[in-house]
């Protein structure tokens with residue numbers, strides 16, 4: 698008998714029909730005992746998200762989801778703001794059977810799967826931001842980043858967005874996790890994960906080879922609040938997405954995995970490896986962690 702397995706993927710961007718079909722076809726290929734972690738950026742359209750959830754819950758025993766920034770865009774929805782959209786997404790998860798709270802899986806090697814809601818801290822939150830200054834270029838990120846156009850937040854929100862999202866995780870963090878933990882977020886938990894090389898070397902190279910000097914991804918990449926929460930959980934493996942630059946790295950006892958499906962053109966150009974068109978197995982009940 699095939700053991701229960703846990704698979705992970707993010708940034709499936711199903712408005713590309715090719716991505717939708719690849720994921721649905723994977724779901725239908727022998728995963729009735731398995732669990733899928735979907736770490737955000739599927740689509741901003743609720744009707745498309747519902748179709749995806751229905752197909753995935755038909756193929757997998759369990760599906761766990763955290764929204765990414767694209768889900769919280771309100772440009773094509775009737776929601777008044779992005780927090781109302783978040784509530785609509787959670788309601789959709791409830792009605793389709795998609796899980797958004799910690800789940801224990803396995804019978805032999807047990808593991809907790811813990812979703813962490815998140816947002817990024819911009820440079821006005823230096824204590825938590827992943828921001829790195831590009832002193833060689835004008836910063837036009839405000840004009841270039843889709844969230845600043847398509848997401849909308851309640852005017853009376855008194856705290857930084859990333860803090861609001863981190864606080865929403867607190868009820869889940871207070872419980873005891875008596876087995877190993879796999880946590881997952883859409884956004885990056887650490888500045889050093891932005892780069893393939895060291896931060897210093899990467900910034901030195903960027904002065905000469907930056908393809909988009911006026912866009913500063915580090916302003917919208919993630920938050921150290923995610924790192925703080927996953928460390929409190931004692932997470933062994935943290936899965937994240939968002940950047941569409943896949944990584945597998947172990948730092949101070951935690952393995953960080955980014956396995957983004959990305960856009961078809963990113964896979965064609967090699968920015969995202971071709972094998973990312975399918976979820977990756979990260980854990981199985983007979984042998985435990987696979988990475």
Ligand SMILES: [Fe+2]
Nearest residue numbers: 708738939941
């Ligand atoms: Fe994405």
Ligand SMILES: [Fe+2]
Nearest residue numbers: 738765766939
């Ligand atoms: Fe994203």
